[in-house]
Amino acid sequence: MQNSLFKVLSTSLDGQLYIDELHKLIYATDASVYREIPVAVVYPKSISDLKKIIEFTYKHQLSITPRAAGTSLAGQCVTDGMVLDLSRHFTNEIEFDSNHKTIRLQPGIVRDALNKKLKPYQLFFGPNTSTSNRCNLGGMFGNNSSGTTSIKYGVTRDKVISSKGFLSDGSFIEVKPLTKAEFQQKLELNTLEGEIYTYFNTLFQQDNIENLIETGFPKPSIHRRNTGYSIDELYNSSFFKTDSNPYFNLNKLLCGSEGTLFIATELEMKLDDVQPQHSAMLAAHFKSISDCLESVEMSLAHDLFTCEMMDKTILDCTKDSMKYQGHRFFIEEDPEAILMLELRSNSLEDLKNQVKNLLHDLKSSTKAYAFPVLKDGEIDLAVELRKAGLGLLGNLKGDEKAVACIEDTSVAIEDLPHYISDFSKIMESYAQKAVYYAHAGAGELHLRPILNLKTSQGVEEFSNISSDVAHLVKSYGGALSGEHGDGRVRAPFTELVVGEKCYEIFKEIKHVFDPNKLFNPGKIVNPKPIDSDLRYEVDRDEPNISTKLDFSKNLGILRAAEQCNGSGDCRKSHEFEGGMCPSYQATKNEKDTTRARANLLREVLTQKHKDKNAFDDENLKEIFDLCISCKACKNECPSNVDVGAFKTEFLYQYQKANGTELRTKVFAKNNMINKLASPVAPIYNWLNTNTLTSRFIKQIAGIAKERSLPKLSAQSLRKKIDSGLISLKSIGEKKKTVYLFIDEFTNYLDVEIGIDAIELLTKLGYEIKVLRHEESGRAYFSKGLLDEAQKFVDKNIAVFSTKISKESPLLGIEPSSILSFRDEYLKLATDKTSAEQLSKHVFLIEEFLNAEIQSGNLKSEQFSEEKKEIKIHNHCYQKALSNQIHTFNLLNLPKNFKVTLIPSGCCGMAGSFGYEKEHYKVSQDIGELILLPAVRKSNALISANGTSCRHQIKDGTEKEALHPVSILNKYVL
Numbered sequence: 001m002q003n004s005l006f007k008v009l010s011t012s013l014d015g016q017l018y019i020d021e022l023h024k025l026i027y028a029t030d031a032s033v034y035r036e037i038p039v040a041v042v043y044p045k046s047i048s049d050l051k052k053i054i055e056f057t058y059k060h061q062l063s064i065t066p067r068a069a070g071t072s073l074a075g076q077c078v079t080d081g082m083v084l085d086l087s088r089h090f091t092n093e094i095e096f097d098s099n100h101k102t103i104r105l106q107p108g109i110v111r112d113a114l115n116k117k118l119k120p121y122q123l124f125f126g127p128n129t130s131t132s133n134r135c136n137l138g139g140m141f142g143n144n145s146s147g148t149t150s151i152k153y154g155v156t157r158d159k160v161i162s163s164k165g166f167l168s169d170g171s172f173i174e175v176k177p178l179t180k181a182e183f184q185q186k187l188e189l190n191t192l193e194g195e196i197y198t199y200f201n202t203l204f205q206q207d208n209i210e211n212l213i214e215t216g217f218p219k220p221s222i223h224r225r226n227t228g229y230s231i232d233e234l235y236n237s238s239f240f241k242t243d244s245n246p247y248f249n250l251n252k253l254l255c256g257s258e259g260t261l262f263i264a265t266e267l268e269m270k271l272d273d274v275q276p277q278h279s280a281m282l283a284a285h286f287k288s289i290s291d292c293l294e295s296v297e298m299s300l301a302h303d304l305f306t307c308e309m310m311d312k313t314i315l316d317c318t319k320d321s322m323k324y325q326g327h328r329f330f331i332e333e334d335p336e337a338i339l340m341l342e343l344r345s346n347s348l349e350d351l352k353n354q355v356k357n358l359l360h361d362l363k364s365s366t367k368a369y370a371f372p373v374l375k376d377g378e379i380d381l382a383v384e385l386r387k388a389g390l391g392l393l394g395n396l397k398g399d400e401k402a403v404a405c406i407e408d409t410s411v412a413i414e415d416l417p418h419y420i421s422d423f424s425k426i427m428e429s430y431a432q433k434a435v436y437y438a439h440a441g442a443g444e445l446h447l448r449p450i451l452n453l454k455t456s457q458g459v460e461e462f463s464n465i466s467s468d469v470a471h472l473v474k475s476y477g478g479a480l481s482g483e484h485g486d487g488r489v490r491a492p493f494t495e496l497v498v499g500e501k502c503y504e505i506f507k508e509i510k511h512v513f514d515p516n517k518l519f520n521p522g523k524i525v526n527p528k529p530i531d532s533d534l535r536y537e538v539d540r541d542e543p544n545i546s547t548k549l550d551f552s553k554n555l556g557i558l559r560a561a562e563q564c565n566g567s568g569d570c571r572k573s574h575e576f577e578g579g580m581c582p583s584y585q586a587t588k589n590e591k592d593t594t595r596a597r598a599n600l601l602r603e604v605l606t607q608k609h610k611d612k613n614a615f616d617d618e619n620l621k622e623i624f625d626l627c628i629s630c631k632a633c634k635n636e637c638p639s640n641v642d643v644g645a646f647k648t649e650f651l652y653q654y655q656k657a658n659g660t661e662l663r664t665k666v667f668a669k670n671n672m673i674n675k676l677a678s679p680v681a682p683i684y685n686w687l688n689t690n691t692l693t694s695r696f697i698k699q700i701a702g703i704a705k706e707r708s709l710p711k712l713s714a715q716s717l718r719k720k721i722d723s724g725l726i727s728l729k730s731i732g733e734k735k736k737t738v739y740l741f742i743d744e745f746t747n748y749l750d751v752e753i754g755i756d757a758i759e760l761l762t763k764l765g766y767e768i769k770v771l772r773h774e775e776s777g778r779a780y781f782s783k784g785l786l787d788e789a790q791k792f793v794d795k796n797i798a799v800f801s802t803k804i805s806k807e808s809p810l811l812g813i814e815p816s817s818i819l820s821f822r823d824e825y826l827k828l829a830t831d832k833t834s835a836e837q838l839s840k841h842v843f844l845i846e847e848f849l850n851a852e853i854q855s856g857n858l859k860s861e862q863f864s865e866e867k868k869e870i871k872i873h874n875h876c877y878q879k880a881l882s883n884q885i886h887t888f889n890l891l892n893l894p895k896n897f898k899v900t901l902i903p904s905g906c907c908g909m910a911g912s913f914g915y916e917k918e919h920y921k922v923s924q925d926i927g928e929l930i931l932l933p934a935v936r937k938s939n940a941l942i943s944a945n946g947t948s949c950r951h952q953i954k955d956g957t958e959k960e961a962l963h964p965v966s967i968l969n970k971y972v973l
Helices: 002-012 047-060 111-121 137-143 180-187 192-203 209-216 231-236 289-293 312-318 348-365 377-387 389-395 413-429 456-475 491-498 500-513 557-562 582-587 594-607 618-624 632-636 643-658 662-668 670-689 691-701 717-722 744-748 751-763 778-782 786-800 815-822 824-828 832-839 845-854 876-881 885-891 917-929 931-937 947-957 964-971
Strands: 040-043 064-067 082-085 093-097 102-105 160-166 172-175 263-270 278-286 306-311 337-345 373-375 435-438 446-448 736-741 766-769 810-812 842-844 868-873 897-901 941-944
Touching (some): 047 160, 102 111, 180 192, 231 500, 337 348, 337 377, 413 456, 582 917, 594 618, 594 643, 643 786, 662 670, 670 744, 717 751, 751 766, 778 786, 815 824, 815 842, 842 845, 845 885, 868 885, 885 897, 885 964
Parallel strands (some): 064 082, 736 766, 868 897
């Protein structure tokens, strides 16, 4: 059935759409609980494409689920039908009116990208989710998103003026505020649109409608309310309620309807004036959750812009996060909860007074024990720490996870302490210690039980806890969903919360809009039971997948993949900080995200774990193809999902079953080839640069014809050292002895950089020692040849482990080689203890020199005062496994150097990836995102410490990039 539908779909749409069968497995992006197998994922490019798709689904009675970034948490986007992805092509701004503070746009625009464009106009879109750097406005419309700013700027529903889009019969309509006269005209239409308006005309003239709303919906003071269809908001804002409301705007209902009624293709939104420029945040520390919550109502008496909470569970997750450890700078002692209270003003004096008054009230009226005041960039770090809460929960090792099922309840502020007290009693009855974080100021905390959904007991508790909390919410007149929506996980309890009569209205609304149940069925109304279609088969024997790399810290590779919870950080654009995931940034294809790769690996290993080699799978081969092993995910993914390691293991296992291609062996053994060719380097280089021979070599090796090939040095760096041409003795008084790792790239291809490094170190007073060691194994890691790589690993550990110490560290020039000691070596070494100990004293040369600057051993007076402007692009491994600050500080040491970081992710070359003919275009597309345009535009010196990065810059811009040590060596006195 599915295959035939693929053929019909492809034919009927004239090949105008991207249709990806692979997504059948990996597109379960919001489903840490549920799984799906969609028939197809389609990427419409135009309104006409979209109309054809809807007509197709109508003809074949096939359901369709609109999806944007896929970061929803309640199973809204889980389907066994067709997925309609609007995030790829529906990304245009249609009309912007700065005077009236409105904008028309397509639903695929990312929230933070929109605000970046609006910044020069001193305007912004207020609702701000934790996923704001990748969530789409269409998803925010479908979910009625709100986020941290709702207490000041409201929710998405408050911002929607009008929309355009499709009804389930394929008719295209505009939904806008209607006067009574315009509303009457809609009633005369003999169309589905006319039937819809006729239904609401009848509904809202019923005598008991106000009583139904009053008894069925949350207390009016609760602004964050997404339970069911929002007939309360629609009625109360219309002329049906009172003549003082001149309009009827159906968008009040459509916003938050989760794609079950309407597929929006255009949205008109109200904008707000940009927030006051000066801000301060008080991070009040508490020794208990209850003490914290009892402080909220008092705090809201102040003019707060955000009022957020983090609990100890979230804070403890950050301790092991590479990315977020530095964000903990303001935490004092070990708080059970922190209340984050932000104040803003355009006047520094006024802000100072606001802070003073809030501090006074906190100290006199609450049980807070610490009150750090954060300013400027400090606030951003603290907010990122809070926003990372969802992803950080994925760091829980093992099968017990913080499950999204009751995490979105919302109650009146005055009820919050008592509600949480009662909630805690429910959790105690299940022997649960729940996670509490997020929007205290809006009466909404994200409360998550820790459950093992691989067991029948865990699934039973999942269902029972959800039911018990639904009853509790009802008793407080709260909302079962404040902002995350009903989806699959809360829809089974909607009737319980709103009552039978209101729920019947919800079902009528769904039927009027979508009588054939084609638009995202089973969400909000008519859901399956909460415990159906779960991701895991309960009470199974968990697969034990044997791997070459050591994944024991994650309890095996399968559980390492399961740490991905779909938060979608890997979908952020190149416009925002970070480099994850470079191939997705270039292709905008979901299959090229970190979460897609993790999800598919999880699915395949789970399904095929009884096979002799579960990794022998063509789907895995396809999805890992564009992973360039940049390691950004290991650092930037809040769950530290290391897809680079997954790919390495996959390649190893896949090649065991299918053999190793010649090109793979050539790239892996490049160092050996260079060693053999070095004595005849002039001839070798001529063959690689001559037009005819170069073309032939590239064709045989599968290298892109556009690529230049690196030049081989006639004499290796090691030979120059051995022959005494280079002195390793310190010049002047010796500060310290260091060991230098002669990596395979510096040894044969970048010899001059190696010489610069040695000269720089010796001029600065460091004595160098060089041992007989093996190549790093970098090329073997990247090609999955782990048996060979392990030999290099073990030999290098044996050579260095008895020599390297805190006093005599090991330094490296090429980031991918030396930083492997901290990454792949730990997963592959036979002697794990020695590998771990050695890794603590291995440094990138810039790291070491920056540490010497900080300790006062290096000073700017040791360098020329000549003026130079320098722009830095650093290697991905440094960004992921170290820090760019080391290179930045080092190049800033000379007094008159003006240094800036290019805000680039991966250069796109990524070792051999950019050479390979089938990957050349993606490689260039990645480079063209930021790096190559920035280099072309600049007249500054370009610093790049990766050999691949320098090669990419040379090929892409015809400019020479220099290693930082080469720049400094030229100007050291």
